[in-house]
Amino acid sequence: MTAVYLAIIFLAATARAAIPTGYIMQVTPDCGSTDVGDGVITIISDLSVKARAVCAGNKKFDFTTLDGVSHVLPFSYPTGGSHPCVFNKRQHTRIFSARVLVSYGLFGSQVHHGLEEYIVTCTFSPSGEDISKISKITQSLLAANAIHSYVGGDTSSTIILKMVDVLGHNLNGRSVDLGRTVQLKAVNTGTEPGIRPVSCDAIDSSRARYSILRAGCGDGIVFPKTVGFRTTGKRTRSPYFQAFTINVDPILKFECNFTVCGTECDGDSCKSAPPPGRRKRGLASDSYSVAATGAVAIINTAPDKSWVGETRVDQS
Structure with missing residues (x-):
């Protein structure tokens, strides 16, 4: 039977300062299709963020960002893969995990006043559901209505x-x-x-x-x-x-x-x-x-x- 996976995030430690209400801190793992390939962890936030993963052997790897909003770190499994951040494997299981530390402050500021710690876990199991389950880790988000404005010019398109x-x-x-x-x-x-x-x-x-x-x-x-x-x-x-x-x-x-x-x-x-x-x-x-x-x-x-x-x- 082909193995499928569950991706789970646990909030491992209380933040030193609560994420301000209405701001976004979303951590999402893409575990890949098998435990002999690669995956990626993505953090999306509108706060000023500095993130680091603690991988196998207590090795630390920083997340990278191109736009200051999306922060990514590719990872591998000890059973295969090409990235230096390797997830820890729990003995006699197909459960893999790493710690992710995220410090944050107001956007544009170099001073960070909060720290969140997450345990990102990927579980591969023949009996698993083909669904990625993620615990709620944000405070209230801005769930807004659509903005539509229809003003025609020299085209019939909207x-x-x-x-x-x-x-x-x-x-x-x-x-x-x-x-x-x-x-x-x-x-x-x-x-x-x-x-x-x-x-x-x-x-x-x-x-x-x-x-x-x-x-x-x-x-x-x-x-x-x-x-x-x-x-x-x-x-x-x-x-x-x-x-x-x-x-x-x-x-x-x-x-x-x-x-x-x-x-x-x-x-x-x-x-x-x-x-x-x-x-x-x-x-x-x-x-x-x-x-x-x-x-x-x-x-x-x-x-x-x-x-x-x-x-x-x-x-x-």
Whole structure:
């Protein structure tokens, strides 16, 4: 009988400071299909995170991240695999585990005031269910309604634009902490094979505007000037950014102009943008559309008292 697996996470120790309500700390293992291959542990959080796994032989390996939100560490089993982090094997069983230590603080801060410890376990058993079971390890998440705005341009297709948290939950109509890590995402629901953002404005309740994307490139404050949205097929997403206000107004929404591409236009909108002062000539089949998010309320909340101080968690 072919073995299948269960992936289980146990919260092994109480945090020194509780994860602030509404923030995300999600730890997920992908155990792979067999215990002679490789797996990966993924941490998704909108806090400032430093993570390390303690593997077989008490060897420590740091997680890596490209965007500050998703943190990954590939691992192997002692029965086979190619990665240096090897899970411990329980004697006379097909149960494998490793400790994961996650220190965290407010996003953008190098000072960490909290520490969580998890035991990540992968169990391979002929009688197991082909399901990955994970215990609840987050506090309340922002489970938001969809943000849909249908504003037609020169195309019959509909562009759906939304602001989301790091797990992709729509934030329409929600209250969002000032400085919270968020992202803009858009999808073309029509038949055209591509979509490319050209410009995006942040708008407050008085209709005051601030341009965060210009000619496909960031403004230099919200997004870097050399970075734009990244498109794959009919979907495009902005870099992650921290929630902000305009003129200290708590209401915030976004409106973006898009090129709906007649052919695939994958990649970074900034790298495909025309030079300043020149308009890039699109294909004859290209068309244009405008879409907007719903409004969110940006709240300036002080951090919990347990976060006040200068103590750095030592993970050495």
